[in-house]
Amino acid sequence: MNNVLSIQSHVVFGHAGNSAAVFPMRRMGINVWPLNTVQFSNHTQYGRWTGSVVDSDELTRVIEGIGAIGVLSRCNAVLSGYLGTPDQGRAVVEIVRMVKAVNPKAFFVCDPVMGATGDDTVEPGIQEFLVSTMPEIADVMTPNHAELQKLTGRTIETVEEAVTACRELIARGPRTVLVKHLIDRNSRADAFNMLAVTRAQAWFAQRPLYPFARHPVGVGDLTSAVFLARTLLGDSLRDALEHTLAAINAVVKTTYEAGRYELEIVASQDEIVNPTDRFPALAVTAE
Numbered sequence: 322m323n324n325v326l327s328i329q330s331h332v333v334f335g336h337a338g339n340s341a342a343v344f345p346m347r348r349m350g351i352n353v354w355p356l357n358t359v360q361f362s363n364h365t366q367y368g369r370w371t372g373s374v375v376d377s378d379e380l381t382r383v384i385e386g387i388g389a390i391g392v393l394s395r396c397n398a399v400l401s402g403y404l405g406t407p408d409q410g411r412a413v414v415e416i417v418r419m420v421k422a423v424n425p426k427a428f429f430v431c432d433p434v435m436g437a438t439g440d441d442t443v444e445p446g447i448q449e450f451l452v453s454t455m456p457e458i459a460d461v462m463t464p465n466h467a468e469l470q471k472l473t474g475r476t477i478e479t480v481e482e483a484v485t486a487c488r489e490l491i492a493r494g495p496r497t498v499l500v501k502h503l504i505d506r507n508s509r510a511d512a513f514n515m516l517a518v519t520r521a522q523a524w525f526a527q528r529p530l531y532p533f534a535r536h537p538v539g540v541g542d543l544t545s546a547v548f549l550a551r552t553l554l555g556d557s558l559r560d561a562l563e564h565t566l567a568a569i570n571a572v573v574k575t576t577y578e579a580g581r582y583e584l585e586i587v588a589s590q591d592e593i594v595n596p597t598d599r600f601p602a603l604a605v606t607a608e
Contacts, residue, residue, distance in 0.1 A: 322350075322352050323350075323351050323352065323397045323398070323553040323554070324351075324352045324353075324354060324395050324396050324397050324398075325346060325351055325352070325353050325354065325396070325397065325398045325399070325400055325549065325550075325553070326354045326356060326384075326396050326398070326399045326400070326416070326420065327339055327342055327343060327346070327353050327354065327355050327356065327399075327400045327402075327546070328356045328358060328380065328399065328400065328401045328402070328413055328416065329342060329355075329356075329357070329358060329400070329401065329402035329403055329432075329542065330357065330358050330359045330360075330361065330364075330402065330403040330405070331355070331357035331358075331359065331360050331361070332360075332361050332362070332363050332364050333360070333361070333362055333363070333372075334362060334363045334583075335363050335364055335538075335539070335583045335584075336537075336538075336539040336542075336543075336583055336584040336586055337364040337403075337538050337539040337542060338357075338358075338359075338364075338402050338403050338539070338542055339355045339357055339402075339542075340539070341539035341542040341543045341546070341584060341586065342400070342402070342542050342543060342545070342546035343355050343546075344586060344587070344590075345543060345546050345547055345550070345568075345586060345590070345593050346546050346547075346549070346550045348590050348593055348594060349547070349550040349551075349554070349593065349594055350550075350554070351549075351550045351553060351554075354387070354396070356380060356383060356384070357375060358374070358375055358380070358402075358403060358404055358405050358409050359372060359373065359374045359375060359403070359405045360372045360373060360375070364538045364539070366538050374405035374406060374409075375405065375409075377406065377408035377409045377411065377412040378412070380409060380412040380413070380416065381412050381415055381416060381419075384416045384419055384420075385419075388419065388423070393419065393420060393423050393424070394423040394424045395424070396420045396424060396427055397424070397426070397427055397428075397553060398427055398428050398429070398430060398549060398553060399413075399416065399417050399420055399427065399428075399429045399430070400429075400430045400432070400545065400546065400549055401413045401429070401430070401431050401432060402432045402434055402542055402545065403434045403542075404434070404444075404447050404450075404451075405444065406444055406446075406447070407444075407446040407447055407449075407450045410447065410450045410451065410454065410455070411450075414454065414455075414458050417429045417458060428460035428461065429458060429459050429460050429461070430459070430460065430461040430462075430463065430545060430548075430549050431451075431455045431458070431459035431461070431462050431463070431495075432462075432463045432464075432541065432542065432545040433451040433452075433455055433462060433463075433464050433468050433472065434451075434468075434541070435447070435448045435451060435467070435468050435471055448471060451468075451472070452471055452472055456472065456490055456493035456494045456495060457493055457494040458494065459494060459495045460494075460495055460496055460497070461495055461496065461497045461498070461499065461549070461552075462490065462495045462497075462498050462499070463498075463499045463500075463501055463541075463544065463545040463548065464498070464500060464501070465500065465501050465502045465541060466483075466500065466502055466503050466504045469483065469486055469487070469490070469498075469500055470486070472486075472490055473486040473489050473490055475489075477503075477504075478504075478505070478506045479505055479506060479507060480503065480505050480507070480508075480514070480516065480525050480605050481605065481606065483500055483503055483505070483516055483518075484516070484518055484523045484605055484606065487500065487516070487518035487523070488518065488520065491518070491519065491520055496519060496520070497517065497518070497519050497558065498517070498518045498519075499515070499516070499517050499518075499544075499545070499548050499562070499565075500514075500515060500516040500517075500518075501515060501540075501541050501544045501545065502514070502515065502540075502541070503515060503516045503525075508527065509527075510530075511529060511530050512527040512528070512529070512530055513527060513528050513529065513530040514526075514527050515527075515528075515544075515562060515565070515566050516605075517548075517558050517559070517561070517562040517602075519558060522558050522559070522604070523604065523605045523606065524558060524559045524562050524602040524603065524604060524605070525602060525603050525604075525605045526562055526563060526566050526600050526601065526602040526603070527566075527600060528566050528567075528569070528570040528600050529570065529574075531573055531574065531577040532577075533577060535582055537573070537576055537581070537582055537583060537584050538584075539583075539584050540569060540572075540573065540584070543569060543572060543584065543586065544565060544569050547564070547565045547568050547569065547593065548561055548562070548565045551564045551565060559602050562602050563599060563600060563601065563602050564596065566600050566602075567596030567597075567598055567599050567600060568592065568593045568594075568596050570596070570598060570600070571589050571592030571593065571596050571597065571598070572584055572585060572586055572589040572592070572593065575588055575589045575592070576589075
């Protein structure tokens with residue numbers, strides 16, 4: 322049994338952060354240890370919410386508690402997402418080091434949540450911390466288009482430019498970069514693009530883009546979780562990308578057809594495990 326320590330936000334109502342990631346990974350056969358960075362009533366795109374940020378020292382104390390009962394070495398991967406403060410980011414780095422000290426084979430997947438362009442969804446200092454520190458720590462990074470631009474300091478308009486940017490990021494530390502949503506000026510307007518890159522491979526795939534009046538939150542959190550799960554289950558880079566894209570398409574399609582705002586994750590659970598539709602990935606080269 323693979324075990325994932327998932328360090329993300331938690332919302333009581335709806336699906337974002339751990340509330341979008343934990344159940345799908347468990348449904349796919351991965352045991353998850355959720356560690357919440359915040360507990361909010363609902364995600365912040367509603368415009369109002371209640372709740373609090375977990376103290377960064379509390380995060381490390383919880384992991385020390387797991388270590389004290391002798392089971393931390395069973396952790397196969399750490400997944401981080403939304404951070405409430407830069408201090409939480411530093412706590413995540415320390416936690417990753419604690420896990421790798423007792424299980425050197427464990428790997429760290431960093432979802433560098435900074436929000437979309439012009440979207441102030443993170444606290445001051447978090448973006449700077451993610452850009453300056455996380456690439457050297459992470460084994461896998463899963464940015465969206467805007468986050469990849471911030472991480473690399475370059476403008477990206479094509480798939481080829483994105484591959485180049487991913488490899489610049491890889492040169493700083495991570496072995497794999499999954500671009501959860503890539504904006505490509507040469508793609509159809511009704512296509513949603515994803516890209517997976519290592520030093521030696523680059524795979525590009527598309528699914529339909531559904532015309533939501535208000536796009537659901539948590540798709541990126543779900544994407545990182547499914548990709549991590551498929552990687553732990555032994556998929557190749559291409560297979561993990563194709564399964565992830567197909568699973569996300571199933572959830573988003575079900576949500577759109579139901580006329581919902583919150584992701585229909587539970588209703589789509591079988592499709593997350595065994596997606597009906599498949600979208601073949603194509604090999605690409607850098608610019």
